[in-house]
Amino acid sequence: xxxxVLGVLALVLVGPGPLWVxxxxxxxxxxxxxxxxxxxxxxxxxxxIIGAGLALGLPGLEWSELPQRPVAEQxxxxxxxxxxxxxxxxxxxxxxxxARLSGTRRSRHRAAVDLLGQxxxxxxxxGLRVLAEQLPIAYCLPGVRGARVVLSEGTLAALSKAEVSAxxxxxxxxxxxxxxLVLDTFTALHRAFPYAxxxxxxxxQCRLLVEMLADxxxxxxxxxxxxxxxxxxLAGAPKPAGALGVASLGVVERLARLSAEPxxxxxxxxxxxxxxxxxxxGPAVIxxxxx
Amino acid sequence: xxxxGELERSVMDQLWSSPExxxxxxxxxxxxxxxxxxxxxxxxxxxxxxxxxxxxxxxxGRAYLYVPKQTxxxxxxxxxxxxxDGDQANRTAALVAFVGKVSPAEAEAMRQALAELESQQPKLxxxxx
Numbered sequence: 293x294x295x296x297v298l299g300v301l302a303l304v305l306v307g308p309g310p311l312w313v314x315x316x317x318x319x320x321x322x323x324x325x326x327x328x329x330x331x332x333x334x335x336x337x338x339x340x341i342i343g344a345g346l347a348l349g350l351p352g353l354e355w356s357e358l359p360q361r362p363v364a365e366q367x368x369x370x371x372x373x374x375x376x377x378x379x380x381x382x383x384x385x386x387x388x389x390x391a392r393l394s395g396t397r398r399s400r401h402r403a404a405v406d407l408l409g410q411x412x413x414x415x416x417x418x419g420l421r422v423l424a425e426q427l428p429i430a431y432c433l434p435g436v437r438g439a440r441v442v443l444s445e446g447t448l449a450a451l452s453k454a455e456v457s458a459x460x461x462x463x464x465x466x467x468x469x470x471x472x473l474v475l476d477t478f479t480a481l482h483r484a485f486p487y488a489x490x491x492x493x494x495x496x497q498c499r500l501l502v503e504m505l506a507d508x509x510x511x512x513x514x515x516x517x518x519x520x521x522x523x524x525x526l527a528g529a530p531k532p533a534g535a536l537g538v539a540s541l542g543v544v545e546r547l548a549r550l551s552a553e554p555x556x557x558x559x560x561x562x563x564x565x566x567x568x569x570x571x572x573x574g575p576a577v578i579x580x581x582x583x
Numbered sequence: 584x585x586x587x588g589e590l591e592r593s594v595m596d597q598l599w600s601s602p603e604x605x606x607x608x609x610x611x612x613x614x615x616x617x618x619x620x621x622x623x624x625x626x627x628x629x630x631x632x633x634x635x636x637x638x639x640x641x642x643x644g645r646a647y648l649y650v651p652k653q654t655x656x657x658x659x660x661x662x663x664x665x666x667x668d669g670d671q672a673n674r675t676a677a678l679v680a681f682v683g684k685v686s687p688a689e690a691e692a693m694r695q696a697l698a699e700l701e702s703q704q705p706k707l708x709x710x711x712x
Contacts (some may be wrong), residue, residue, distance in 0.1 A: 397665075403635040404662050406588050407595050408655070425659070429666045430681035442666070459681055466679050475679070502679075517700060524697045527682040527690060543682050544692045551700040 295347035297578055302340035305333055305571075306485065310493035320549060321557045323504040325564035327474055330494045330501075332568035334481050338383065339575040345376040347579060386484040390476050398433050405433065405442055417441060417460055419467070422448065428526050432463040434472035441467070450525050454518040458510045459526075462519065465509030471502040500542040507546055508554075516550040523547055587628075590620075594628045595637065599655050604641055604648035 310333070313319070319326035349372045359366075409421030419440045423429070426446040433440040441463040448456060466472070478495040485491075510519045527543050597613050598605060611625040629649050632638045637658075641648045653661070666680070685693065 400636065401662065401665055403637060404658050407592055407637065408659060408662060411588070423659075423662070425663060427663065427667070429663075431666055432679050434679060462681060463679075471679060520697050520700050523682055524690075524693050527685045527693060543685050544689050544696070547693050547696040547700075551696055551703065 294579060294581070295344045298340045298344035298347060298575060301575065301578065302337050302344060305337035305340060306491060309333060310491050310497075314493050314497060318560060319501075319564065320504060320545060321555070322561040322564055323501040323508065325561040325568070327498055327501045327505070329564050329568045329571075330498050331474075331477070332571040334478070334494060336571040336574055338379070339572070340578075341379055342376050343575040343579045345372050345379075348372050383481070383484040386480040387477070390480040390483065394472070394476055394479075398435055402433050402435070402438060402440055405440055409442065415456075415460065417464065420460070430459050430463065430526060432466045434467055434470065439467040447526065451522055452518070454514060455522040455525065458514040458519040459522050461510035461513045462506045465506040466502065469502075469505065469509075471506070474498055474502055500545070503542070503546060504549060507550065511550065511554075520547055520550045523550075587631075590624070590628050591632060594625065595632065595651065598638060598649060598651045604643070604650040606643070606646050606648050608646075610649070 313329070313333070319329070349369050405421050405423070409423050412420050412422045419438070421440055421442050423442060423444045425444040426449075427444060428446040428450050429442065429444045430447050431442055433442065441460060443456075443459070447459070451459065475495075475498060478498050482490055482492070482495045507519060523543060523546065593614060594610055597610050600613075607622065607626045607629060610629065611620065611622050614620050614625065629638065633640050633649070637652060638649045639652050641650065
């Protein structure tokens with residue numbers, strides 16, 4: 293019984309759960325708590341799968357008398373144990389390979405940017421590199437050491453001084469808060485689930501939420517207007533034909549957020565954190581309950 | 584000021600300037616025309632560039648010759664490609680972009696939202712632009 297409940301819980305957390313939570317627009321008001329909620333949801337799904345396996349195996353099992361049990365029963369326990377180990381191993385492997393892959397990509401890109409970009413000392417941001425390109429680009433290359441923020445001359449030409457500092461503030465917030473770790477974890481988690489049940493939603497939402505967190509950091513420094521103008525100027529800029537086709541996620545929502553007055557949301561974020569804690573505790577509680 | 588980044592850049596520029604493979608001596612000679620630089624420094628920098636996968640080392644008798652793996656233009660193209668293109672998931676793995684690409688409809692919605700924001704805060708206008 294416990295195994296069935298946990299199995300159903302895992303399915304809900306992986307499938308319909310995200311579809312439902314993605315419609316909670318109020319989460320955009322508390323992006324930090326929302327990221328934690330998505331992380332908690334993923335963790336709870338994992339714990340439920342492991343818990344379901346344990347619940348199948350645990351009842352009435354005395355390890356010392358296992359050798360005396362019938363072979364079929366021993367085999368069943370072995371299958372369950374292998375399943376749990378596989379789930380954990382697959383996730384661990386996925387985390388390691390995503391971290392390694394993005395690590396090599398980043399250091400390769402950083403080496404190239406260091407060779408091609410100019411150091412702009414007037415901006416007082418040590419990792420800033422300016423590429424001599426007319427296409428407006430702005431991004432950060434996160435990393436433990438040697439994070440870079442990359443702009444192009446086109447970006448500097450298209451933006452006013454206040455707008456440039458809003459963009460820089462946004463990018464440094466990404467670097468400071470290690471948002472790349474959040475994104476890498478969700479990419480890894482996404483890859484660890486089998487194709488049939490994996491959902492794009494949590495990773496996508498977290499990408500949007502870390503953008504909102506960085507927007508908030510920039511807004512605190514420069515106010516909403518320069519950031520909003522920079523968003524419009526850079527998003528509306530012409531892109532090379534070959535680069536079309538990638539749907540951007542939520543730039544319109546980010547802008548809408550900037551035009552709303554920031555409101556106190558302590559209760560809301562408290563509630564979301566509580567929900568996150570409940571999600572993580574859920575599988576353990578179900579496992580402990582006598583069902 | 585000879586920072587490491589600046590040194591790597593001038594060594595790379597020197598390699599890019601000629602279609603021929605160059606030895607440490609060639610690079611050292613070219614770079615010391617207008618500044619003072621130790622031979623071993625040039626060697627170290629070339630070694631670092633090779634480790635980063637930016638230059639290829641070829642054996643020529645007893646010396647090593649160095650060739651850039653890509654032309655400057657190819658490297659620029661690669662950087663711009665990573666910055667602007669690729670599928671979203673892969674791109675996120677390398678870098679975090681300020682904005683993605685938007686459809687014309689989204690661009691229009693954004694302009695409207697901005698106009699609304701600007702009308703809320705007219706007092707900020709003149710000081711900014």
